[in-house]
Amino acid sequence: MITATASFAARRVLRIGYGALQLGRLHDRRGEAVALLRRAVELGVDHVDTAEFYGFGFANDMIREVLRSQGGVLVVTKVGADPNPGGHLPLRLAQRPEQLRASVENNLRSLGLDRLPVVNLRRLDSGPGLRPEGDQVVDLDDQLAVMTALRDEGKIGAIGLSSITLDVLRRALPAGIACVQNAYSLVSRDDEAMLQLCVAEGIAWVPFFPLGGAFPGLPKVTDEPAVLAVAESLGVTPSQVGLAWLLHHAPNVLLIPGTANAAHLEANMAVSDITFDAVTLATLDVIESRSNEVPIG
Numbered sequence: 001m002i003t004a005t006a007s008f009a010a011r012r013v014l015r016i017g018y019g020a021l022q023l024g025r026l027h028d029r030r031g032e033a034v035a036l037l038r039r040a041v042e043l044g045v046d047h048v049d050t051a052e053f054y055g056f057g058f059a060n061d062m063i064r065e066v067l068r069s070q071g072g073v074l075v076v077t078k079v080g081a082d083p084n085p086g087g088h089l090p091l092r093l094a095q096r097p098e099q100l101r102a103s104v105e106n107n108l109r110s111l112g113l114d115r116l117p118v119v120n121l122r123r124l125d126s127g128p129g130l131r132p133e134g135d136q137v138v139d140l141d142d143q144l145a146v147m148t149a150l151r152d153e154g155k156i157g158a159i160g161l162s163s164i165t166l167d168v169l170r171r172a173l174p175a176g177i178a179c180v181q182n183a184y185s186l187v188s189r190d191d192e193a194m195l196q197l198c199v200a201e202g203i204a205w206v207p208f209f210p211l212g213g214a215f216p217g218l219p220k221v222t223d224e225p226a227v228l229a230v231a232e233s234l235g236v237t238p239s240q241v242g243l244a245w246l247l248h249h250a251p252n253v254l255l256i257p258g259t260a261n262a263a264h265l266e267a268n269m270a271v272s273d274i275t276f277d278a279v280t281l282a283t284l285d286v287i288e289s290r291s292n293e294v295p296i297g
Helices: 019-024 030-042 054-067 097-111 141-153 166-175 192-201 225-234 238-249 261-275 278-285
Strands: 005-008 011-014 046-051 074-079 081-083 091-093 116-122 158-163 179-181
Touching: 005 261, 019 030, 019 097, 030 054, 046 141, 054 074, 074 158, 081 097, 091 238, 097 141, 097 166, 116 179, 141 158, 141 166, 141 225, 158 166, 166 192, 166 261, 225 278, 238 261, 238 278
Parallel strands: 046 074, 074 116, 116 158, 158 179
Antiparallel strands: 005 011, 081 091
């Protein structure tokens, strides 16, 4: 049996939240976006993950409209990258201290908040995707200095880290870290030692790409024969098996699966009801872990 809630930023939250990245797909269907967020709250979602660059501000706009009156919903955002409309990628790095501060101010405005409950500093030291270059290579201490200053000013409630290495987490611990967001799934468990450090330190582990490959060349949980067999035996989907494994694997795991579809949202929320017996869990645990270090250009 898995516990339904876990500690996050000095409160208890449901272990399945909502990641707002895919809200951008509803940019021209605002009513559907509103209905989806309202449905998430009806299903018990009390923690939402967002960013200013999700849908070039659309996700934050929707969260402000729907959730600002929902005092029980913990809104988590991130800095380290800003929207880049018209660019090769939808975001550009913004790692310098003055950029981090500006990004916090932008999120405060777009979310309509006086204080951001949790802000993740996305360092981009690890995982698939971009790496900082030139003046975007910034020392961790300089970044933590501005993040802790913003916390002292009351603009940030808690600090998280994203796309980091184990060494970076160890260096950051004295600053007080609420969560770590790294790419992690049943088929990509490079960060197991970091996950276990988070368990020991009481830090929430919030995996992105929880089903593996979001880019070509990355392994996918739903391609695994053992996952397919377990899904068939339990009468659930392979995606649900992959998400449920994460909840079983460590007590500090919080999921933020994203979707633009209400039925898919309901399927994600149902994952907390999936239980594995010892044999099934052992079958999944021995699936080979492969690297997710596949940069994109």
